[in-house]
Amino acid sequence: MTTSVLLLAAIGAPLALLLACMVPGLRKRMPLLLALAPIPALVAALLADDTPVVLGNAQFALSFAMDEPGAMLLLVAAILWIAAGAYAATGLRGTVNAGSFVVCWLMTLTGCVGVFLAADLVGFYFLLAVLSVGASGLVLQGGTAEALRASAVYLGLALIAEAFLLAGLVMLAMATPDGSLLIRDAAAAIPASPWRDLTLMLLVVGLGMKAGLVPLHFWMPLAYGAAPIPAAAVMSGAVVKASALALIRFLPFDIALPDFGLPLTTIGLFGAFYGVVIGIMQSQPKIVLAYSSVSQMGFLVAVIGMGLANGDASATQAASFYAAHHLLAKGALFLAVGVIATTGRRRLWLMLLPAAILALAIGGLPLTGGALAKLAVKPVLGEGLVELLATLSAIGTTLLMLHFLHRLAASAAPDPSASAPWGIALPWLLMFVAALVVPWTLYLVTGIGTWADVLQPAILWAALWPILIGAGLALGLWRWGRYLPRVPEGDIVVVGQPAMRVIVQWGDALEQMEGVLRQWPVAGLSLLTLILILGGVMFNGH
Structure with a gap:
């Protein structure tokens, strides 16, 4: 199997299952497939080489590649996603809200695998956002008032962190020669950048918040404590490592x-x-x-x-x-x-x-x-x-x-x-x-x-x-x-x-979001939008 097939399958498998959730008959059986969705990522971590894969065209393209840190973390993350998926399938039997859990699970998995493989700034940021939204939804599946608050804090901090990160990525893109958006080119350009110090500060602050650095760590005990056990397992194991991997890749x-x-x-x-x-x-x-x-x-x-x-x-x-x-x-x-x-x-x-x-x-x-x-x-x-x-x-x-x-x-x-x-x-x-x-x-x-x-x-x-x-x-x-x-x-x-009221106010919006996600026609439309964005560049890949 070629590297392009392996990498596309790694990301495409959970993404395809997301689309399949729009079909009621398939949606009911989806919990049984949670343990299978990460298997292509496991195979890719074992067999793919460092050949880059570019999807899209001159106007918009996403790049994916396998480097040593990414392969190492993707391998162990896939193992955890497989085990936790099998664990979750047992807990979802007979539950009313299994569908919303599956959606959030597969969205988080797609973002997680995508971040591990993303080789360009745009793809990394987009997939990190997908990961954050999916993970906040997983916390909501705890179904308690504590879960609502924890999800609000998690999403609020994620948005703040991504604002810092976006500014840092823009600074990176401005300093990278030849207009390259590849992460390796951007990292290599940091030492000579006229905005080196500001760029590093923005990256460290944004990724540090997502990594749970003190004093902006409090989302961890709130989110892990409120989330269902399999969700807490993948969040504490795989999801948070995306930020660590980004620090490893972006810093010179x-x-x-x-x-x-x-x-x-x-x-x-x-x-x-x-x-x-x-x-x-x-x-x-x-x-x-x-x-x-x-x-x-x-x-x-x-x-x-x-x-x-x-x-x-x-x-x-x-x-x-x-x-x-x-x-x-x-x-x-x-x-x-x-x-x-x-x-x-x-x-x-x-x-x-x-x-x-x-x-x-x-x-x-x-x-x-x-x-x-x-x-x-x-x-x-x-x-x-x-x-x-x-x-x-x-x-x-x-x-x-x-x-x-x-x-x-x-x-x-x-x-x-x-x-x-x-x-x-x-x-x-x-x-x-x-x-x-x-x-x-x-x-x-x-x-x-x-x-x-x-x-x-x-x-x-x-x-x-x-x-x-x-x-x-x-x-x-x-x-x-x-x-x-x-x-x-x-x-x-x-x-x-009192200082956190602004962040916690996200709770009201998230509560409404949860209600919307339980309405499958709207949820299906949201998923279809996600599929079209990523699928469009796949069909135009070269």
């Missing part, structure tokens, strides 16, 4: 820019610790995981910042690998929340043990993908203060994840003999295996490291002792944690509620 790592890199590292590390501190004050497993995502995305941005500060091109591969492991592990742990909630205490350990391995892997448990990820980013972080803070972050992450496991065990089903339905247990176990095996495969195949690197006693001990200290702190938390203050989910947005 071939020149040292400490004036931007070091502040970005500082903000990222602050977020890494902030997420831990607020996370241990939470009691709901999904909210704890959300603050873990705040922490981990902060750490990932710190890695990107150090690469930018030092002009280290290897940071792109290291950051992509770190993001890939987090995508798998965090997506799997969100699915585990639903599995444990339907599992009684007699069978609890069967599901809790895999969750414990993945939770500690995020902290860097030796021989897991988390240990490989931390080993991969170590050269980028360098030695000195940043290295010390990274180690302290690993201790904090372990503490937070053990707190999550404690709260997860407490959420087990009240019936001691209850067992999770196979329709959700099997996807969860698939993700557990993938989170263990895929990072090792990527680590060795991409040349990031070797077996010998990982199995050195000094390396193993360096990964183990922060886990042990974090476990000791967790024992103290379990004993005296009741004395900690309880911070509401969303922390800053709750404390600063």
Whole structure:
């Protein structure tokens, strides 16, 4: 199969299913196909080369291509979308609003795959907007007042972020020679741009908001907590990584820019610790995981910042690998929340043990993908203060994840003999295996490291002792944690509620939007518009 066929199938499969939702008979069967929609993206990640694909004509064209960061993240994202799609299909059986969930799911999937493959500024921005609208719709599917507010905040912040991002993309286009709109050309032109500083600031602010950087992180606990479990899994795993991938692609790592890199590292590390501190004050497993995502995305941005500060091109591969492991592990742990909630205490350990391995892997448990990820980013972080803070972050992450496991065990089903339905247990176990095996495969195949690197006693001990200290702190938390203050989910947005009224006012509009989307003739028209926009350039492709 040629690269053009693979890339078109990756984006076209979920897009075609969106169109199929307009047919009532097909719409009823659509939940069964959710797990199949990402398979072309998985195949493309494995087989496509870096040959660009251009669709459209001289007046309007979209470019798609597969680079190493995109292939790595598309591969693991497709695995998560497959597993979460199978999980969602089980939960949608017999539900009234399955159709609206499917629409939002497929729209989010289309945007997610498209962003991973977009090679030009216009296509990237358009597909990112599709992703944002679809994801806000997924949050709405929680069906509660909290879900309405969370969706309003998510969409409001997304619009603000995209305004900053659009301005940055315009500055990029203005500075790119020969009028090229390709992302690689735009990134290469940044160092010589007369608007370099302004362009970088706009890009970092816009993408940082979408990545959940503190202090504009509060949408994460609100959205992940309110969304249905499979939606929270793909949002925390795949959707948020689109912003990280954009930072990797847009920022110029071939020149040292400490004036931007070091502040970005500082903000990222602050977020890494902030997420831990607020996370241990939470009691709901999904909210704890959300603050873990705040922490981990902060750490990932710190890695990107150090690469930018030092002009280290290897940071792109290291950051992509770190993001890939987090995508798998965090997506799997969100699915585990639903599995444990339907599992009684007699069978609890069967599901809790895999969750414990993945939770500690995020902290860097030796021989897991988390240990490989931390080993991969170590050269980028360098030695000195940043290295010390990274180690302290690993201790904090372990503490937070053990707190999550404690709260997860407490959420087990009240019936001691209850067992999770196979329709959700099997996807969860698939993700557990993938989170263990895929990072090792990527680590060795991409040349990031070797077996010998990982199995050195000094390396193993360096990964183990922060886990042990974090476990000791967790024992103290379990004993005296009741004395900690309880911070509401969303922390800053709750404390600063008056300042957020403008954003939350989106709730009324979203409530009306939800009602409209439930009316299938109008929803079908919206989908048809989306199909015509993308399909038109496909038919005119060259």
